Amino acid sequence: MVLRPDEPILYNYPRPQTQNIEREIQFVTMLKSYRLLWVALPLLVALAFPSLKDYMAIAAAALGASFLWLCWESRKLGRP
Numbered sequence: 001m002v003l004r005p006d007e008p009i010l011y012n013y014p015r016p017q018t019q020n021i022e023r024e025i026q027f028v029t030m031l032k033s034y035r036l037l038w039v040a041l042p043l044l045v046a047l048a049f050p051s052l053k054d055y056m057a058i059a060a061a062a063l064g065a066s067f068l069w070l071c072w073e074s075r076k077l078g079r080p
Contacts, residue, residue, distance in 0.1 A: 028074045035067040 039060055046056035 032067070032070060032074070035063070035070055039063045039067055 042056040042059040042063065046053045046060070049056075
């Protein structure tokens, strides 16, 4: 059957192209971890330099909101 020259439909059909969901999930997980590190950076700077505490709290809040928005946008990744 494999070597038949007429290529029967049973063995020769176009396969549907599937998305690589696993790669997308890995990318989103990596993106979330990087964003979370950006949230932690101002908090660490605020601990190291107490005079910048107020400014770093604002930066951490803005970056935290960005992180939460990313989590909200990517909540249905991989689901139909």
